[in-house]
Amino acid sequence: MRIGFAFTGAGHLLNESVQVAEKLAKNHEVTVFISGAAEEVLKMYGLYDCVVRLTGGKYRELATDSNQKFSYPITGRLSIGKYDLLIVSPATANTVAKIVNGIADTLVTNAVAQAGKGAVKTFMVPVDIHPGPVDTVLPSKMEMSKCQNCDECIAAVTCPEGAIIPHDEIDLTKCVGCGLCRNSCPYNAICEGKIITIYMRDIDIRNTEKLSSIDDIQIFENPFDILEFI
Ligand SMILES: Cc1cc2nc3c(=O)[nH]c(=O)nc-3n(C[C@H](O)[C@H](O)[C@H](O)COP(=O)(O)O)c2cc1C
Known part of the structure; x- marks a missing residue:
């Protein structure tokens, strides 16, 4: 076909x-x-x-x-x-x-x-x-509760797209979902696949x-x- x-x-x-x-x-x-x-x-x-x-x-x-x-x-x-x-x-x-x-x-x-x-x-x-409610998966996200405000944000330095705004958020318009930031942050402040509930x-x-x-x-x-x- x-x-x-x-x-x-x-x-x-x-x-x-x-x-x-x-x-x-x-x-x-x-x-x-x-x-x-x-x-x-x-x-x-x-x-x-x-x-x-x-x-x-x-x-x-x-x-x-x-x-x-x-x-x-x-x-x-x-x-x-x-x-x-x-x-x-x-x-x-x-x-x-x-x-x-x-x-x-x-x-x-x-x-x-x-x-x-x-x-x-x-x-x-x-x-x-x-x-009603539906569970859905988010793209990569910065967890501020885990961010330790490092002087140099390793995740931001590692990101080839410049998508990480240190101690703040990920600029999703630049993110390509490569996952390098997640693997580099020693405090696991960047999570992938977080499930949230939204309402139709x-x-x-x-x-x-x-x-x-x-x-x-x-x-x-x-x-x-x-x-x-x-
Ligand atoms: C990470 C992300 C996830 C999204 N997921 C949905 C979704 O599940 N359903 C939806 O209707 N819009 C979702 N949107 C919003 C749409 O991308 C937006 O309404 C867009 O204008 C749709 O354009 P399109 O219909 O031409 O693809 C999402 C946006 C982002 C940034």
């Missing part, structure tokens, strides 16, 4: 989505689409390189908001039926809200719109699906409900569920 696999900028279910894309790329032609936010968030979680490794060659490109400019020409392939399937996983509340309102002003929302025009089925994994907003849940009523869009709770349909 020829599949478009789109990532948006959600940390929730991101690791699982990358694993599913890796599995699919072994047996199918997979073109990867990433939103601008996905490019940043994939880096924060140290997953960007895994996604880049999936790409190379015709129909295995890495399409980004920046390399597709403002008109997203690569999505035209979806409107002329060059793909068998489009997957959007994870799908942020933002991307879902745009899609249910017919907005197509990013690479991923445009891909969904063009897939609809080309009668290409779209499988989506919206992160905001059930009301009603408006996002309502948008996900609307999403499931759009023709040619099928929603899934977990990216791994998609594998049973391929």
Whole structure:
């Protein structure tokens, strides 16, 4: 099969989505689409390189908001039926809200719109699906309770991206999730994979409900569920 696999900028279910894309790329032609936010968030979680490794060659490109400019020409392939399937996983509340309102002003929302025009089925994994609390994983984070205010912050010196603001926080717009800071701080003041609980907003849940009523869009709770349909 020829599949478009789109990532948006959600940390929730991101690791699982990358694993599913890796599995699919072994047996199918997979073109990867990433939103601008996905490019940043994939880096924060140290997953960007895994996604880049999936790409190379015709129909295995890495399409980004920046390399597709403002008109997203690569999505035209979806409107002329060059793909068998489009997957959007994870799908942020933002991307879902745009899609249910017919907005197509990013690479991923445009891909969904063009897939609809080309009668290409779209499988989506919206992160905001059930009301109530959800546990989710944070990218690397500085734990101020453990920081000893060293005169020279070894983590900041070690970080090749200059992302550590000593005794303060990590600038996530610079972080590439390499983990060198975690290993260098002698006081373990930088933690990875911290779980926090967030609460779904009603408006996002309502948008996900609307999403499931759009023709040619099928929603899934977990990216791994998609594998049973391929
Ligand atoms: C570390 C991190 C994790 C995020 N996780 C989520 C998430 O799980 N769900 C969500 O809707 N937005 C999440 N966001 C916010 C989105 O990235 C933001 O709304 C962005 O504008 C979405 O753009 P996109 O829909 O074009 O990808 C996260 C942002 C950061 C920095």
